[in-house]
Amino acid sequence: MSEKKEILRIDHIKKAFGDNQVLKDISLTVSHGEVVAIIGPSGSGKSTLLRCATLLETMDSGTLAYGDLVVAQDDASGKAVYGDKQVLKEARMRFGLVFQQFNLFPHYTVLKNIMDAPLLVQKRDEKEVEQEARELLEKMGLSDKADMVPCDLSGGQQQRVAIARALAMNPEILFFDEPTSALDPELTKEVLRVIRQLAEEHMTMVIVTHEMRFARDVADHIIFMDGGVIVEEGPAQQLIDNPQHARTKAFLAQDE
Amino acid sequence: MFSFLDGIIIGSGVHAMPLSTILSTMFGGLGMAGLIFIVALAGSLPLGVLVALCRMSKNRVLSFLAKIYISFLRGTPLILQLMFIYFAPYYIFGLKLSLTWRMGACFIGFILNYAAYFAEIYRAGIQSIPLGQYEAASVLGYSRSQTFTKIVFPQVIKRIAPAMGNEVITLIKDTSLAFVLSIAEMFTMAETLAAAMVSMVPYVLAAALYWFFTLLVEFALGKFEKKLSYYHD
Ligand SMILES: Nc1ncnc2c1ncn2[C@@H]1O[C@H](COP(=O)(O)OP(=O)(O)O)[C@@H](O)[C@H]1O
Ligand SMILES: [Mg+2]
Numbered sequence: 196m197s198e199k200k201e202i203l204r205i206d207h208i209k210k211a212f213g214d215n216q217v218l219k220d221i222s223l224t225v226s227h228g229e230v231v232a233i234i235g236p237s238g239s240g241k242s243t244l245l246r247c248a249t250l251l252e253t254m255d256s257g258t259l260a261y262g263d264l265v266v267a268q269d270d271a272s273g274k275a276v277y278g279d280k281q282v283l284k285e286a287r288m289r290f291g292l293v294f295q296q297f298n299l300f301p302h303y304t305v306l307k308n309i310m311d312a313p314l315l316v317q318k319r320d321e322k323e324v325e326q327e328a329r330e331l332l333e334k335m336g337l338s339d340k341a342d343m344v345p346c347d348l349s350g351g352q353q354q355r356v357a358i359a360r361a362l363a364m365n366p367e368i369l370f371f372d373e374p375t376s377a378l379d380p381e382l383t384k385e386v387l388r389v390i391r392q393l394a395e396e397h398m399t400m401v402i403v404t405h406e407m408r409f410a411r412d413v414a415d416h417i418i419f420m421d422g423g424v425i426v427e428e429g430p431a432q433q434l435i436d437n438p439q440h441a442r443t444k445a446f447l448a449q450d451e
Numbered sequence: 452m453f454s455f456l457d458g459i460i461i462g463s464g465v466h467a468m469p470l471s472t473i474l475s476t477m478f479g480g481l482g483m484a485g486l487i488f489i490v491a492l493a494g495s496l497p498l499g500v501l502v503a504l505c506r507m508s509k510n511r512v513l514s515f516l517a518k519i520y521i522s523f524l525r526g527t528p529l530i531l532q533l534m535f536i537y538f539a540p541y542y543i544f545g546l547k548l549s550l551t552w553r554m555g556a557c558f559i560g561f562i563l564n565y566a567a568y569f570a571e572i573y574r575a576g577i578q579s580i581p582l583g584q585y586e587a588a589s590v591l592g593y594s595r596s597q598t599f600t601k602i603v604f605p606q607v608i609k610r611i612a613p614a615m616g617n618e619v620i621t622l623i624k625d626t627s628l629a630f631v632l633s634i635a636e637m638f639t640m641a642e643t644l645a646a647a648m649v650s651m652v653p654y655v656l657a658a659a660l661y662w663f664f665t666l667l668v669e670f671a672l673g674k675f676e677k678k679l680s681y682y683h684d
Contacts (some may be wrong), residue, residue, distance in 0.1 A: 250589070250590075251589065251590070287589075287591075287592040288592060290590075291590065291591075292590045294586070298584060298586065298587035299587075300587070300602055301606065302609070302682055311591075311601070312593065315593065316592040316593060316597075344682040345682070346682050361590075
């Protein structure tokens with residue numbers, strides 16, 4: 196098989212909040228169809244990493260590229276310089292992000308939540324967008340919820356709408372930041388099932404999660420972060436079943 | 452308009468007045484109060500958004516100016532502001548004050564004053580919208596203005612509707628302050644009639660009409676809030 200297309204490249208990124216060095220030289224590449232899971236204790240910088248990748252935070256130094264589109268790279272002094280508005284806009288069309296708290300638009304119906312950005316931002320044809328949105332809802336098992344508003348849905352249903360909303364933009368890569376942490380175990384299942392299905396369809400994904408079994412089964416590659424560094428990474432099953440580093444072992448043991 | 456009531460006379464002797472005259476005078480005043488109300492809202496509702504955005508701007512100068520604006524307009528009596536705006540062209544520029552300017556000054560005064568109050572309500576509403584809404588919009592590629600007009604502002608309106616309703620109802624009664632510019636709104640008319648008739652009837656009538664006006668507005672506000680109740684957050 197030929198070398199797979201590189202979708203995301205993060206190189207030596209660093210990020211501090213004041214004196215708090217949250218990301219200390221993190222590198223990671225994700226290729227087409229790959230599923231990467233990021234695990235690690237709370238406060239280790241997982242969200243910050245995703246937020247840097249999705250342009251919700253600006254990193255202090257390092258390179259961020261989506262395929263051939265370089266979003267930011269270091270200048271001579273080693274400080275990250277971001278591309279112009281157009282570059283950022285183009286980058287945003289390449290990724291999607293699913294939040295822990297869903298962040299659906301409460302004043303829009305489920306269908307409008309999904310259709311709004313493709314219409315407003317991508318200026319696509321309304322008929323086509325609606326058809327695609329309804330197909331996505333069906334895939335999420337929510338066909339009958341199209342005209343409801345988010346507050347009438349369960350958390351698990353809201354999160355599936357959020358996934359559909361992200362997919363409607365046809366991103367090349369989808370990020371998840373603890374997509375089930377706000378959900379009951381029962382609702383967690385239905386969301387994980389959807390993500391699992393996306394993995395089977397070879398959607399490129401980066402998933403921050405506390406669900407170790409899920410990470411092991413669904414991800415190709417797992418990254419264990421602690422204290423702003425990647426402590427250990429490797430093939431999913433190997434990392435979960437046979438961790439090498441003491442910190443990884445301790446973290447996984449505590450999850451048992 | 453009220454000629455069918457021509458036969459009915461209120462009061463006696465030199466102070467007597469036909470009911471039809473009283474009513475048409477009072478309703479004329481009500482119409483003027485309504486005009487001030489509508490123009491004041493039409494101007495101050497959008498201006499308030501602008502002032503709120505300036506107040507929250509990262510630009511320190513803009514933010515400071517907006518803060519001063521709000522503080523001054525809320526910190527001085529509207530009645531004084533109306534006088535000041537009306538007489539300023541004369542005292543400052545030596546211009547002649549026209550009748551049209553009387554109305555113009557009245558409108559400007561109300562708009563500027565209410566925009567200051569509205570701005571603070573908008574600001575509180577805008578700041579109450581969770582950051583996650585902005586972040587979701589950003590990731591989906593909404594521009595800043597799209598995020599504000601499509602995502603944030605519609606939610607703000609729902610949240611501030613009760614507080615805005617209060618101000619709007621206050622505005623109905625504040626229209627009476629236009630009397631200082633001798634504008635023929637309802638309070639001015641009631642006072643004129645009361646003096647001519649030596650009677651309290653015009654005042655009672657004015658109170659009833661202000662209340663009626665308020666009931667109408669309360670009804671409309673209720674409808675509006677109901678319309679926004681299709682979701683909660
Ligand atoms: N906006 C912020 N301002 C200041 N500190 C922050 C901010 N966001 C995150 N942090 C800090 O960065 C560290 C890592 O946070 P985070 O990336 O959320 O970790 P994780 O997602 O792994 O739990 C924490 O110490 C947190 O307090
Ligand atoms: Mg986190």
